[in-house]
Every structure is written in C-alpha cells, then in structure tokens.
Amino acid sequence: MTMTLPDSIRDRFPLLEHAVYTSSCSQGALSVDVRAAYEQYLADWDEKGAPWELWVERAESMRDRFARLLNATSDEIAVTTSVSAAVSSLLSGVRHSGGRNKIVMSDFEFPTIGQIVHAQELAGVKVEHVPATPEVTISLERMAEAIDEETSIVAITHVCFRNGSKTDVKEVIRLAHEAGALVLLDSFQAVGAVPIDVRDLNVDFVTGGTLKYLLGSAGLAFLYCRADLLPQIVPTQTGWFADEDINKMDIYDYSPSPTARKFESGTPPIPNIYAGIAGLDLMHEVGIAETEEHVGRLTAQLIDGLDRIGAKMVTPRDPAKHGPMIAVATTDQNAMVAALAEDRIVTSARDGNVRLAWHCYNSEEDVEAVIAGLQRHSELLAR
Numbered sequence: 001m002t003m004t005l006p007d008s009i010r011d012r013f014p015l016l017e018h019a020v021y022t023s024s025c026s027q028g029a030l031s032v033d034v035r036a037a038y039e040q041y042l043a044d045w046d047e048k049g050a051p052w053e054l055w056v057e058r059a060e061s062m063r064d065r066f067a068r069l070l071n072a073t074s075d076e077i078a079v080t081t082s083v084s085a086a087v088s089s090l091l092s093g094v095r096h097s098g099g100r101n102k103i104v105m106s107d108f109e110f111p112t113i114g115q116i117v118h119a120q121e122l123a124g125v126k127v128e129h130v131p132a133t134p135e136v137t138i139s140l141e142r143m144a145e146a147i148d149e150e151t152s153i154v155a156i157t158h159v160c161f162r163n164g165s166k167t168d169v170k171e172v173i174r175l176a177h178e179a180g181a182l183v184l185l186d187s188f189q190a191v192g193a194v195p196i197d198v199r200d201l202n203v204d205f206v207t208g209g210t211l212k213y214l215l216g217s218a219g220l221a222f223l224y225c226r227a228d229l230l231p232q233i234v235p236t237q238t239g240w241f242a243d244e245d246i247n248k249m250d251i252y253d254y255s256p257s258p259t260a261r262k263f264e265s266g267t268p269p270i271p272n273i274y275a276g277i278a279g280l281d282l283m284h285e286v287g288i289a290e291t292e293e294h295v296g297r298l299t300a301q302l303i304d305g306l307d308r309i310g311a312k313m314v315t316p317r318d319p320a321k322h323g324p325m326i327a328v329a330t331t332d333q334n335a336m337v338a339a340l341a342e343d344r345i346v347t348s349a350r351d352g353n354v355r356l357a358w359h360c361y362n363s364e365e366d367v368e369a370v371i372a373g374l375q376r377h378s379e380l381l382a383r
C-alpha cells in the first residue's frame with residue numbers, strides 16, 4: 001500500500017518524534033536528507049581539500065533546481081545568500097527612467113523589502129505604501145489607485161509573514177502591467193508550500209529562500225528575473241561571481257554576466273547549497289502541489305478547531321486568501337509561545353499573534369494537539 005502525506009515522509013524528520021512542529025514559517029524542520037548533505041559537504045572538504053570545481057558545479061545545479069521549481073530557465077535565476085542581497089542587487093540596477101521613479105509596495109512586506117525600497121529614496125525614488133484592509137488583505141482597489149504612469153516597480157508579498165494573508169498575485173500583476181509597471185514578488189512564505197509558475201503568473205521578478213518550506217538552511221536564496229528584462233537591468237551592487245567571465249579575474253572593467261547571474265556577488269554559500277539541493281530534492285519527491293493540498297486540509301481542520309474553542313484567528317478564513325500559516329490573536333504572544341513550548345509544541349509569534357505554520361510533515365494529530373494546547377492556555381487567547 002502506498003502511504004500518503006504525512007506518513008510517507010514523517011520518519012525523515014527526527015524532530016517530529018518528540019515535538020509538534022508548527023514553525024515552518026520561521027525554519028523548516030531538519031530532515032535526515034539535509035543532515036546527510038551537510039555531512040557530505042564536510043566529507044568532500046575533508047577528502048578533497050578545496051574541490052572548487054565540484055563546488056561551483058553544485059552551485060550551478062542549485063540554479064537549475066531553482067529554475068525547475070519556478071518553471072524558469074537557469075539563465076533567469078541568480079543564486080544568492082539572502083532575499084536582501086537579491087533585492088538590493090536588483091533595485092541597484094533598475095533605471096527609474098522615462099518619468100517612472102516611483103515604487104509601490106504593500107504594507108504586508110517583510111522589513112528587508114521596506115528598508116531596501118526606502119533606501120532607493122536616496123536616489124530620488126518616491127515610495128507609496130498600499131495599506132492593509134480591516135479584513136487583513138491588500139485591497140486591489142487601493143493597489144490600482146497607487147499604481148500610475150510614474151510607477152516603475154510594484155513590490156508585493158505572496159503570503160504575509162505576520163498574518164498569513166495571501167495576496168491575489170495574478171490580479172496585482174495584471175494591474176501593474178496595464179499601467180506599464182513591473183512586479184517584484186517576495187515568495188519566501190509561500191515557496192515550497194505553494195506551487196509557483198513564473199510563466200503562468202507572468203511575473204517579472206520573484207525572490208525567496210530555502211530555509212522555510214524548501215527545507216534547507218539559512219544563507220541561500222534566489223532571484224528570478226524574466227529573460228527579456230535582463231538587458232535593461234545593470235546592478236551597481238555586484239561582485240566577481242556576477243562577472244561575465246569569472247575566470248578572467250579582470251580588475252579593469254565592469255562587465256556583468258548577461259544572465260541573471262549578474263545579481264550575484266561573492267563566493268557562493270557552498271554548505272547551504274548542499275543543504276538546499278537536498279531540501280529541494282526532498283520537496284520535489286514529496287510534491288509541492290500535494291503539499292499545498294495536504295496543508296489546505298490541515299488549515300481547514302485547524303480553523304474548525306479554533307472556532308470550537310472560541311479562538312480569534314487574524315488570518316483571512318477564505319482558503320484562497322491564506323497560505324500555510326494561520327495567526328491566532330493572543331494577549332501575550334511570548335507567554336503563549338513559551339507555554340506551548342512546555343507542551344513540546346513549537347510555534348513562533350509576530351504582532352501579538354501566535355503563528356501556526358503547516359507543512360507536508362504535519363499530521364491531523366498535530367492539529368488536534370495544537371488546538372488542545374491553545375485551549376489549555378486559553379487565558380492567553382485574545383477574544
């Protein structure tokens with residue numbers, strides 16, 4: 001009999017033997033596969049000394065995997081050490097010309113996006129924020145009002161790290177393109193748990209990293225840049241791994257790669273790439289569409305349970321409007337996270353809410369354990 005999620009993979013995550021893990025929005029659980037990949041990195045280093053040819057080949061195979069993940073080509077992918085590095089490099093290269101010198105960003109962005117976008121003000125760029133609605137969504141009407149003929153880039157987040165709200169990405173892209181603007185999508189809280197197809201979305205730039213739902217570690221991220229946009233973007237934030245010919249070791253000019261490698265900088269994060277390959281391969285084996293379906297069932301079960309115990313969820317209830325994380329209002333977020341930790345339930349908190357994030361390895365029993373835990377500590381639930 002073939003096993004289905006999560007039974008088919010739970011034993012690959014030793015942590016699950018002694019904890020209910022709902023913190024994948026912060027860091028994915030460690031698999032035996034990723035542990036083995038780190039051990040392989042050490043073995044290669046130990047046995048071969050400095051196998052840089054092998055390591056650069058590993059970095060290229062990471063690029064190919066990111067491309068496959070997003071339905072992009074490898075030339076459209078930069079392998080970076082963080083979303084911050086990816087977005088800083090991208091925005092350093094966008095020429096805000098032709099009367100377009102405004103960036104529109106949603107109020108659901110991660111701090112790094114907000115800070116990098118506002119840093120562009122030093123170069124004369126204007127920034128306009130689109131606020132959240134009381135229903136914890138980004139209003140398309142407000143988005144449409146903000147995007148105008150001066151707008152060069154619209155920055156949106158796929159799933160908000162604070163409240164789990166999922167943006168209607170396709171619709172924002174349609175609005176932006178209608179007005180002649182480009183869209184930067186931060187998919188960190190979605191990638192791995194939500195299928196992403198850059199062709200289907202018709203998106204211009206996508207960024208994300210491996211440490212959450214892609215089951216890798218910190219220090220590895222990607223930037224997708226649509227092929228036809230590459231020639232017009234010339235980053236000033238750069239490094240030798242962005243050069244058109246790394247082996248030339250040239251110090252007399254700046255000649256970045258014609259591919260998205262132009263957004264890279266220094267020596268690739270090799271240990272994280274070993275882990276990233278193992279994490280991505282594991283997610284391909286499990287299936288991201290299958291994960292999304294499984295997680296959809298778990299979040300529906302959780303929402304029923306929250307209603308049963310009278311807990312207030314902050315995340316939109318509509319399954320089309322939330323991702324794998326559901327945020328629940330508390331009177332004291334740190335006390336709630338600590339109380340649940342005592343019960344061996346791992347959670348995280350933001351904005352006064354406890355964040356409950358679900359992945360391929362979570363079970364219905366995990367959901368029931370979390371509901372029982374919240375009920376046990378109901379004095380910490382905000383009503």
Ligand SMILES: Cc1ncc(COP(=O)(O)O)c(C=O)c1O
Pocket residue numbers: 081082083084085110112157159161186187188189209221
């Ligand atoms: C939506 C989102 N964007 C960006 C980041 C951080 O990116 P990095 O640390 O790779 O720059 C996070 C990390 O939690 C995130 O949730």
